[in-house]
């Protein structure tokens with residue numbers, strides 16, 4: 001088989017997977033990541049949301065990866081994004097010319113946040129690469145199947161395991177805030193993955209902001225209130241602390257770090 005023919009088949013395979021959803025530019029962005037040998041192929045859909053699609057992919061050494069592709073066509077998305085980008089000192093002076101450029105920035109922001117969290121030792125998927133609106137990261141699952149989200153996993157969980165998950169989530173939040181100095185901003189049972197050994201991964205960090213962001217405290221409060229509410233009401237744990245107490249603890253830990 002000629003090289004050219006081989007290439008055409010691969011491209012056709014790719015179109016088959018993504019054609020309905022993506023514009024030509026997005027397809028070209030995925031192809032560029034293939035040319036760079038970051039990914040060899042896409043193998044199926046993990047999740048299809050309003051703002052992004054997540055695919056299972058494979059690297060050239062056949063390791064599974066999660067490929068998150070941000071849709072560049074959603075006007076709602078644009079409004080939502082701007083709230084988090086304006087006010088973040090890392091994006092000072094940034095004025096995107098169009099929605100596509102804004103979405104590319106958003107993808108880069110998730111990659112930077114993932115890197116910062118990963119380097120601080122927070123359990124997030126290892127960031128691998130980002131190109132325009134396509135982000136590649138470690139796949140959290142096995143045999144091509146993603147591990148469940150907390151919202152899916154909690155129903156069949158023993159109380160002891162639920163307690164452990166609660167404790168682990170709070171430990172990760174403390175690392176995020178005190179070590180990485182980032183506030184997640186959309187933390188909930190939908191953005192926490194539970195692994196079979198009853199540990200957690202925190203995902204979906206595109207909207208995370210620096211602790212010095214003007215709305216940081218508001219975002220942190222909302223994050224903790226959601227987590228507390230979930231474990232208290234849905235899971236029915238009686239050991240759950242008050243979210244204000246948790247915030248106090250995190251503030252103290254931030255202060256201590258400032259002094260150190």
Ligand SMILES: Nc1ncnc2c1ncn2[C@@H]1O[C@H](COP(=O)(O)OP(=O)(O)OP(=O)(O)O)[C@@H](O)[C@H]1O
Pocket residue numbers: 046047048049050051052053054066068125137138139140141146147149190191203204205
């Ligand atoms: N690294 C990963 N490994 C395995 N599964 C993942 C990974 N990242 C994301 N997922 C799956 O894809 C889903 C969507 O990912 P994510 O939460 O990052 O996007 P999202 O912004 O919530 O998308 P949308 O809001 O458009 O639905 C997750 O709920 C999870 O099931």
Ligand SMILES: [Mg+2]
Pocket residue numbers: 190191204
């Ligand atoms: Mg999510």
